[in-house]
Amino acid sequence: MKFVGKAHVYGDNIDTDRIIPGKYTKTLDLQQLADHVLEDLDPEFSKKVQKGDILVAGDNFGCGSSREQAPLAIKTSGVSVVIAHYFARIFFRNAINIGLAVIELPEYDIQPGDELEVDITTGTVHNKTNGKTFYGTKMPQVMVDILNENGLENYLKKHKTYKL
Amino acid sequence: MPQTIVEKIISNHAGKKVYRGEMAVVDVDMVMATDTTAPLTIQAFKRMGGEKVWDPEKMVLVIDHASPPPNQAIAVLHDLMREFAKEQNIKLYDIGAGICHQLMVENHHVKPGQIVLGADSHTCTYGALGAFATGVGSTDLAGAMLTGSTWVKVPDTIKVELNGELQAGVYAKDIILHLVGLLGIEGATYQAIEFTGEAVKAMSLDSRMTLANMVIEMGGKAGLVDMAGLELPYEFEPITPDEGAKYAKVISIDVSEIEPRVAGPHSPDNVKPISEFEGVPIQQAFIGSCTNGRLEDLHEAAKILKGKKIHPNVRFLIAPASRKVYLEAVKDGTAQILTEAGATFLPSGCGPCVGTHLGVPGNNENIASSTNRNFRGRMGNPNSNIYLGSPSFVAAAALNGEIVNPQKVLDEEGN
Ligand code: SF4
Numbered sequence: 001m002k003f004v005g006k007a008h009v010y011g012d013n014i015d016t017d018r019i020i021p022g023k024y025t026k027t028l029d030l031q032q033l034a035d036h037v038l039e040d041l042d043p044e045f046s047k048k049v050q051k052g053d054i055l056v057a058g059d060n061f062g063c064g065s066s067r068e069q070a071p072l073a074i075k076t077s078g079v080s081v082v083i084a085h086y087f088a089r090i091f092f093r094n095a096i097n098i099g100l101a102v103i104e105l106p107e108y109d110i111q112p113g114d115e116l117e118v119d120i121t122t123g124t125v126h127n128k129t130n131g132k133t134f135y136g137t138k139m140p141q142v143m144v145d146i147l148n149e150n151g152l153e154n155y156l157k158k159h160k161t162y163k164l
Numbered sequence: 165m166p167q168t169i170v171e172k173i174i175s176n177h178a179g180k181k182v183y184r185g186e187m188a189v190v191d192v193d194m195v196m197a198t199d200t201t202a203p204l205t206i207q208a209f210k211r212m213g214g215e216k217v218w219d220p221e222k223m224v225l226v227i228d229h230a231s232p233p234p235n236q237a238i239a240v241l242h243d244l245m246r247e248f249a250k251e252q253n254i255k256l257y258d259i260g261a262g263i264c265h266q267l268m269v270e271n272h273h274v275k276p277g278q279i280v281l282g283a284d285s286h287t288c289t290y291g292a293l294g295a296f297a298t299g300v301g302s303t304d305l306a307g308a309m310l311t312g313s314t315w316v317k318v319p320d321t322i323k324v325e326l327n328g329e330l331q332a333g334v335y336a337k338d339i340i341l342h343l344v345g346l347l348g349i350e351g352a353t354y355q356a357i358e359f360t361g362e363a364v365k366a367m368s369l370d371s372r373m374t375l376a377n378m379v380i381e382m383g384g385k386a387g388l389v390d391m392a393g394l395e396l397p398y399e400f401e402p403i404t405p406d407e408g409a410k411y412a413k414v415i416s417i418d419v420s421e422i423e424p425r426v427a428g429p430h431s432p433d434n435v436k437p438i439s440e441f442e443g444v445p446i447q448q449a450f451i452g453s454c455t456n457g458r459l460e461d462l463h464e465a466a467k468i469l470k471g472k473k474i475h476p477n478v479r480f481l482i483a484p485a486s487r488k489v490y491l492e493a494v495k496d497g498t499a500q501i502l503t504e505a506g507a508t509f510l511p512s513g514c515g516p517c518v519g520t521h522l523g524v525p526g527n528n529e530n531i532a533s534s535t536n537r538n539f540r541g542r543m544g545n546p547n548s549n550i551y552l553g554s555p556s557f558v559a560a561a562a563l564n565g566e567i568v569n570p571q572k573v574l575d576e577e578g579n
Binding site for chain 2: 013015017018021022023025026027028040059060063064065066067068069071072086088089090093094097098140142151152153156157160161162164
């Protein structure tokens with residue numbers, strides 16, 4: 001799976017309340033979530049994000065609540081991949097489960113606006129703007145399989161059970 | 165090879181011995197979802213082709229996060245839950261029954277040694293009972309509802325030894341805040357914590373729940389409280405770690421040295437001794453949540469407020485963790501003491517903790533709260549500041565209109 005897109009870069013410890021505040025989570029209308037994504041961090045984000053863009057963060061992205069509305073809001077806003085040094089555990093699982101590509105890069109050199117090429121299968125990120133390539137942490141195979149099915153719904157529909 | 169508690173519990177559910185770092189598919193004993201997460205769970209369950217849940221006896225739904233519903237959109241989501249519960253024959257706790265985690269423990273839906281998945285991050289609270297309980301998202305929960313199983317990576321464990329005796333006016337909440345400050349908000353990511361030591365063995369179930377509850381504030385997967393000294397109204401087999409089990413690290417804390425702790429805005433790991441926050445004016449005070457909304461918490465608040473009136477600048481809100489807690493507080497006079505002092509009782513449920521309704525703070529206001537999170541915007545207004553501490557800390561702040569050390573207030577009382 002490959003994605004190409006423009007980077008939006010933020011910092012460490014972005015919690016789920018900042019990804020989508022609790023007050024907006026009580027809905028099944030995903031567009032409503034996307035309209036408020038990252039609102040308390042960057043009020044302009046939902047306006048400037050374009051389809052295919054890539055969200056880049058530092059340590060511990062998605063810490064806090066187990067709300068799946070957080071990755072759903074990001075995915076619905078058009079973001080194709082989230083890159084972080086590492087993710088909070090529940091967010092990481094949730095993202096894969098809803099078919100949002102995520103990749104852990106312990107180190108990277110990425111500036112806002114850089115054009116990135118991400119290959120989820122090999123776990124590499126190539127920064128086309130500065131020519132550098134970065135290598136991601138390997139995911140457990142079951143997560144790769146779930147992501148390949150575009151999420152857990154399709155995965156379980158097909159396999160009926162978990163295969164390690 | 166010797167095992168930690170988590171390795172033992174996961175092995176028991178995987179049908180083979182497993183150790184940290186290994187992957188396993190495990191049988192799940194119980195699943196739970198709330199009104200924040202259940203609607204998406206129900207949707208995912210149906211999209212997975214689900215018709216009948218794997219075992220209706222092993223599921224609980226709770227309407228607690230926006231309860232009673234503040235608007236039509238949420239009312240409709242609650243209806244969706246009621247319909248699903250009825251159709252699938254699942255136990256549903258409706259508005260006012262209480263906070264999911266309190267109900268799961270209070271009504272014995274969780275037992276020691278079990279594996280429990282909850283579509284709520286504070287599911288780790290059941291570690292107070294010695295269960296491997298962890299928070300998952302809606303779709304993972306739907307997977308468990310369908311298959312009765314899930315996959316896990318066996319976590320490494322941090323052992324926390326708590327020895328010594330707590331000072332008066334210092335509680336399990338202060339210990340866990342101290343630890344969150346020490347390890348940081350990512351300090352236990354992908355790891356479990358085992359709590360042990362003489363201070364733990366002396367703790368009530370309520371306090372053990374407070375301890376386990378905030379493990380997620382360090383990114384932890386589960387928090388297992390030593391089952392020694394745990395009193396339950398039924399027989400159970402305590403699970404203890406093997407001699408020589410491997411830990412990621414061991415942290416020893418002499419709890420007698422801990423004074424009241426407060427987490428300042430805007431992160432639960434921004435923890436300092438209370439002296440550094442004394443004098444901060446407070447406009448709203450809140451006692452409640454799955455961290456500290458139980459009977460012993462209301463008792464501590466009543467100790468501070470008996471026969472007194474809260475400061476005129478403060479709005480003081482209390483949401484008991486469950487209807488049962490509320491009823492006990494009514495019967496033993498605690499609710500009267502607190503109401504006479506000027507408290508406003510809210511329905512049992514999450515209340516202001518999560519910013520959906522009931523007690524959203526105003527701009528530039530400071531809140532003293534017994535909850536577990538103070539991220540920006542957590543209570544519904546990004547332009548407010550939340551200070552986390554024990555129920556005594558909250559009651560003392562409500563009384564004085566500013567942050568004070570509850571130990572001083574208790575001293576004046578001769579307590
Ligand atoms: S009381 Fe607060 S932290 Fe606990 S389950 Fe409810 S919203 Fe979550």
